[in-house]
Amino acid sequence: MIGADPHIVIVGAGQAGLQAAETLRSEAFEGRITLLGAEPHPPYQRPPLSKAWLTDHLDPEQLTLRDLSVLERKQIDLCTGTSVSAIDVKSQSVLLHDGRALTYSGLVLATGATPRQLPQAQGAGDLVCTLRSRADADVIARRLRNCAQGELPLVVVGGGFIGLEVAASARKLGIAVTILEAASRLLERVLSQDLSDWYARLHADRGTTLIFDARIAEIRKTSDHAAEVRLADGTCIVAGLVVVGIGVTPNDELARNAGIACETGIVVDACGRTSVPNIVAAGDCTVRRLSDGSMLRLESVQNAVEQGRSAASALLGAEKPSLGAPWFWSDQYEMKLQIAGLSRGADTHVLRGDMESHSFSIFHFSESCLVAVDSINAARDHMIARDLIGRRISPTAQQAGDTTFNLAKLRTVLA
Incomplete structure (x- = not known):
């Protein structure tokens, strides 16, 4: 399937991209593998970023998924700080941000997702943060320490997993926390009413203030460099930091511009194949078309790993669909x-x-x-x-x- 002079390029050096690279080697692919990562770090774990990383209970080495020596031994060429600006399907090449072009015989898109921004927060500058990358987590960890030292509260916008995990981490540091949730309960899309209520009691019992059906009118920076969150009902909350966790948008722009089918993500089958031959996709950037025609998006480490494995196998001509039961976890307190x-x-x-x-x-x-x-x-x-x-x-x-x-x-x- 990948032809002569095989060279597989993987765009995205997260969990899905790393898994694809390692699967290629474990399935005896002997050609070149280039793993492109936009961040300056080698592949690392994201789940701890909202938990142990924020409370300084994790060494940097523990965050890393693979040492560079391991990738070198497997002859996986990792290029950090490298982003892709375009895909040329006809010439089978990717254009890098520095103007260079890499030709490929097989391409893996593992471009991840980007946190949604809050339009009402444009006037608050760097006092409003989202959490996705290690750099994001470093900024939040530093600002949480400032909040703890200055006895300034944290406001979390969004009662999903990221928001709740950040809130729990902040409470462990002794910071007052208010969670603003637009829905009538926590984790409305994924948990039953009983379990949502149980989580609300858990966080309330630990001292967190929960406000449901919250509508944010504006977040602005005050004269003393704090953030003022104003709700539609007139309520004002002053905070040292606002963390926004209101979901993500799949990074499918590269694929979309290249003519690859996208629909709230890069459309793939159970093996990670896209609408274009020799191009597969895996992880948070994808949406899977099921046998009944419906679309399924999964955002989890397990899905990234299994799709990365299936996508790599598909490039080698093997049919190894990712069909296992989805699973996910969250640690709070x-x-x-x-x-x-x-x-x-x-x-x-x-x-x-x-x-x-x-x-x-x-x-x-x-x-x-x-x-x-x-x-x-x-x-x-x-x-x-x-x-x-x-x-x-x-x-x-x-x-x-x-x-x-x-x-x-x-x-x-x-x-």
Whole structure:
């Protein structure tokens, strides 16, 4: 599939791009591999950026995914601080920001996503931050230390995972926190009402102020270099820092300009193939077209890794679709949420365990079939759920809610 003089170029040196490069080598690809990263750092983990990185509980070496020596040994040519300005599909080349061009026989697009900005915050300058990169996290960590020293509060706009994780990190540093959520509850798109309410109590019990149905009119910088957040109802909140976590936009502009099919992301199949031969895509920049014609976007480390693996295999002519049950996690305070499957469309929700014990799971069913499980400090439930959902084995709602019933037995009884 990749022809003579093989050279695979990977645009994006995050989790998906790195996985694609390493998969190519593990599947005996002997041609050149060039991994292009716009940031100055080698590939690193993003999940800790909203947690341990902000509280200085992580060494820089722990953030790095692969040492440069490992990439050199695998003959993966990493080019940091290098961005791509255009793709020429006809000549099979990418134009770099410095004017150079690289020809490719295969191309992987792992361009990630960009945080959405808040238009009402244009007058606040650098007192308003978003979190995506290590550089973003470094700025936020520094400003959080200033907030702690000056006893200035933090305002978080958005009650999603990023916002809640940053809020928890700030509270650990002793900073007063207010969360502004436009919806009527936290994590409305991904969690059931009961679990949303549980998270609201968790954060409120730790001293965070939660404001729902919040409408921001303006955020501006005051004369004493603080940020004033004014809501539509007239409420004003003064803060030393505002962190905005209102979602991301897939980085599909390169692909779109090159004529590659895009629809709220680069459209791929289960193997990461795009609409153009010899070009695949993986990670947060993609949207997957399902067999029923619907579109699915997943933003997680697991999805980036699995798509990176599948996309690399597809370039080598192998059919290794990414079809496993999606999973995700979030750490807030000492609570670990682990999600297996997708709960959208579920019509029945069953609690397993006691929510007050801070160790429980919520099982989601659609037409009596298990589709997702949300687990809090219940790693065993999570691992079993991933296996059951992936193999389409479903307990009954009664079995799921009965803590004396051994769910693991289903894997052998019904296999």
